[in-house]
Amino acid sequence: MIMPNEKTQKKTIPFIQAKKEKKEKIVAITAYDFPVAKIVDQCGIDLILVGDSLGMVVLGYENTIPVTMEDMIHHTRPVVFASKSALVVGDMPYFSFHLSNEESVYNASRFLKEAGASAVKIEGASKKRLKLVEALVEAEIPVMGHVGLTPQSIYHFGQFKVKGKEIEEAENIVKDALSLEKAGVFSVILECIPMEVARIITEKLKIPTIGIGAGPYCDGQILVFHDLVGFSNGYLPKFVRKYVDIHEVISRAVKGYIDDVKKGKFPDSNYSYHSKSGKLDELIKNEDQKRGKKKK
Numbered sequence: 001m002i003m004p005n006e007k008t009q010k011k012t013i014p015f016i017q018a019k020k021e022k023k024e025k026i027v028a029i030t031a032y033d034f035p036v037a038k039i040v041d042q043c044g045i046d047l048i049l050v051g052d053s054l055g056m057v058v059l060g061y062e063n064t065i066p067v068t069m070e071d072m073i074h075h076t077r078p079v080v081f082a083s084k085s086a087l088v089v090g091d092m093p094y095f096s097f098h099l100s101n102e103e104s105v106y107n108a109s110r111f112l113k114e115a116g117a118s119a120v121k122i123e124g125a126s127k128k129r130l131k132l133v134e135a136l137v138e139a140e141i142p143v144m145g146h147v148g149l150t151p152q153s154i155y156h157f158g159q160f161k162v163k164g165k166e167i168e169e170a171e172n173i174v175k176d177a178l179s180l181e182k183a184g185v186f187s188v189i190l191e192c193i194p195m196e197v198a199r200i201i202t203e204k205l206k207i208p209t210i211g212i213g214a215g216p217y218c219d220g221q222i223l224v225f226h227d228l229v230g231f232s233n234g235y236l237p238k239f240v241r242k243y244v245d246i247h248e249v250i251s252r253a254v255k256g257y258i259d260d261v262k263k264g265k266f267p268d269s270n271y272s273y274h275s276k277s278g279k280l281d282e283l284i285k286n287e288d289q290k291r292g293k294k295k296k
């Protein structure tokens with residue numbers, strides 16, 4: 001039986017892959033900072049992706065295109081610090097793997113060397129991308145693939161919408177997933193594709209498929225943390241189940257705080273420091289007397 005690393009209890013790639021054989025679901029989530037990574041890790045998440053979705057959910061960009069390598073390293077490091085058990089995967093941002101293989105392998109290595117991640121994820125499966133996967137694996141950098149709706153191609157696609165509804169597109173996605181497996185990825189994200197297509201891919205591949213908007217047949221699931229806790233109160237895609245409305249919870253807390261401060265209800269004596277009895281009595285008495293004199 002493949003167990004997490006005995007010394008560190010960290011979940012390893014063979015551990016994640018073995019779940020497919022055992023028909024145990026892989027549960028993944030995104031995280032971009034220490035406190036959230038700590039919570040999800042302690043909850044027992046298998047895999048944390050430091051996704052470039054951070055551009056949209058944390059940095060406020062309209063899409064993921066502006067996200068830089070520096071942003072990704074900066075956010076991956078605290079997630080690794082916080083993760084005692086989950087496997088951490090760093091997402092390679094747009095244009096960090098689009099020029100030479102040499103530069104791309106160097107950028108990928110930074111996720112392992114500088115941020116401490118165990119693997120990287122790259123979007124797409126063009127011929128050039130497949131060669132890059134081979135080069136990364138050759139450099140001992142485990143890679144996760146990503147097909148279907150690949151958000152870094154937003155300007156190509158025009159909008160974020162389901163891929164593979166038509167037969168030709170569906171066949172291409174199946175082909176892409178198979179090619180990525182052949183090139184050496186250890187698992188593949190299937191984003192926003194019909195569940196029937198995800199099922200075909202999952203049955204054809206030996207490596208695990210991890211779905212987001214790809215239905216129940218994938219070997220695992222991933223959601224963006226901010227979506228499943230309801231951090232933003234904006235649009236949510238159909239595939240997101242919101243488990244809590246944290247936007248509402250936080251708003252209620254902050255409004256309560258504003259109200260209490262304005263009405264002088266916070267801080268009261270319970271939330272204040274007190275002098276040691278007797279020690280400051282003299283000072284207080286003098287100040288009271290001075291105030292009394294001034295009033296006269």
Ligand code: KIV
Pocket residue numbers: 030049050051052053054091189191212222224
């Ligand atoms: O960037 C991201 O969060 C992702 C997931 C949606 C898979 O790529």
